[in-house]
Amino acid sequence: MPHLAHIDFHAPSAEVGPLLIGVTLLVDGVGGRIVEAEAYDREDPASHSFSGPTPRNASMFGEPGRAYVYRSYGIHWCLNLVCRESGHGAGVLIRALEPTHGLDIMRARRGVDDPRLLCSGPGRVGQALGIDRSFDGMRLDRPPFELVAREGEPDIATGPRIGISKALDVPWRFGMAGSRFLSKPFPRR
DNA sequence: GCAACGATGTCCT
DNA sequence: GGACATCGTTGCT
Numbered sequence: 157m158p159h160l161a162h163i164d165f166h167a168p169s170a171e172v173g174p175l176l177i178g179v180t181l182l183v184d185g186v187g188g189r190i191v192e193a194e195a196y197d198r199e200d201p202a203s204h205s206f207s208g209p210t211p212r213n214a215s216m217f218g219e220p221g222r223a224y225v226y227r228s229y230g231i232h233w234c235l236n237l238v239c240r241e242s243g244h245g246a247g248v249l250i251r252a253l254e255p256t257h258g259l260d261i262m263r264a265r266r267g268v269d270d271p272r273l274l275c276s277g278p279g280r281v282g283q284a285l286g287i288d289r290s291f292d293g294m295r296l297d298r299p300p301f302e303l304v305a306r307e308g309e310p311d312i313a314t315g316p317r318i319g320i321s322k323a324l325d326v327p328w329r330f331g332m333a334g335s336r337f338l339s340k341p342f343p344r345r
Numbered sequence: 346g347c348a349a350c351g352a353t354g355t356c357c358t
Numbered sequence: 359g360g361a362c363a364t365c366g367t368t369g370c371t
Contacts, residue, residue: 194363196363202363203363204356204362204363207356207357210355210356211355211356212354212355212356213356226354226355226363227353227354227355228354228362228363228364228365229352229353229354229362229363229364229365230352230353230354230355230362230364231352231353231354231364231365232364232365234363234364236363249363251363277364277365278363278364279364279365280364280365317363318363318364319362319363319364320362320363321361321362339364
């Protein structure tokens with residue numbers, strides 16, 4: 157039987173990121189296996205927390221083990237898992253899932269049929285899982301959230317993060333090597 | 346296949 | 359006014 161993942165969200169986001177690859181993320185029973193995630197930190201020019209707390213990023217400075225949900229480009233809802241200690245401002249952005257649970261619900265929310273277009277990108281993950289501002293600050297260890305432990309050690313790919321203009325060399329993008337559900341392929345070596 | 350672009354909330358200069 | 363942790367559509371170098 158599957159069991160709950162025991163992720164230590166007090167660890168730095170760059171350590172939590174790889175640990176999340178292969179973990180199943182569900183919201184109200186809908187979701188899939190995490191195949192891509194990115195770490196962000198307070199001392200990180202690409203991070204929302206870099207310039208200090210604001211009303212938007214307040215959850216990122218709150219307790220670890222909770223959700224930080226933000227609106228991207230005025231349109232998409234994106235989900236982060238808060239890391240380190242309260243007040244630090246670190247998190248892991250969920251960028252892509254391999255859909256495993258509630259495919260029909262996600263198809264209806266997304267308006268597409270192809271499983272590879274359901275959760276391959278942070279905005280798509282938010283839409284497929286029904287995420288909005290009301291999920292901001294919620295605990296990840298109780299409903300509607302559920303994290304199911306992975307089975308075995310996945311082969312982890314790393315590389316530079318996507319869609320940013322600062323700290324382009326920081327290799328804090330993590331993915332399941334060879335997955336067909338990544339938002340983009342990882343650079344070859 | 347890929348570059349350009351629009352949509353548009355929140356924060357910064 | 360401009361940038362941005364994006365995505366879907368358009369139109370053709």
